[in-house]
Amino acid sequence: MKKPHGFTxxxxxxxxxxxxxxxxIFFYQMSNIEASQRxxxxxxxxxxxxxxxEEVFYEKNGxxxxxxxxxxxxxxxxxxxxxxxxxxxxxxxxxxxxxPIDCQNDRCRSYSLTxxxxxxxxxxxxxxxx
Numbered sequence: 647m648k649k650p651h652g653f654t655x656x657x658x659x660x661x662x663x664x665x666x667x668x669x670x671i672f673f674y675q676m677s678n679i680e681a682s683q684r685x686x687x688x689x690x691x692x693x694x695x696x697x698x699x700e701e702v703f704y705e706k707n708g709x710x711x712x713x714x715x716x717x718x719x720x721x722x723x724x725x726x727x728x729x730x731x732x733x734x735x736x737x738x739x740x741x742x743x744x745x746p747i748d749c750q751n752d753r754c755r756s757y758s759l760t761x762x763x764x765x766x767x768x769x770x771x772x773x774x775x776x
Contacts (some may be wrong), residue, residue, distance in 0.1 A: 681764040684730040688741055688761040689769050691726040695735075695744070695759055696771040698722045709753040710773060714744045729761070747773075 698719040699710060713736065716724035728734050729741035736744065741762050748755040756773035763769055 678765070685763040685765050685769075687730050688763060691729070691742065692759050692761050692769055692771055694722045694726050695719060695742075699757065699759075700774055704773075704775060710746060710755070710757050712746050712749055712752050712754060 695714060698721050699714065702721045703719060704710060711718050714727075715735065716722075716727055727742070731739075731741070733740040733742075735742040743758075743760045745758045745760070746754040747757055756776045758773075759771045761769045
């Protein structure tokens, strides 16, 4: 009696299906991890803007600005004004939005900072002082 050598067609199909499923799960999880990282980057940028508006700009001036950029919030890294896709705060395609509230003569009483997230609801920070 001779022993057969090699794999059967069924064994090969099972291995191919297993590898395909493993690859699909891997790429799905990588996509989730990348989206979560982009969301964390957005939250970090919004928190940095919030901190600089509250602890630096407001403390020095007693009001909030009508717009924010690297020239107004000089205490933070200018790269944080760009979202993960490279769109700058204030542009139509940016994930970041600064909405000044109750402004007179380029001085505002409060504001709202918002970022659209992929895996969660919008991330919003509002001014402490009204």
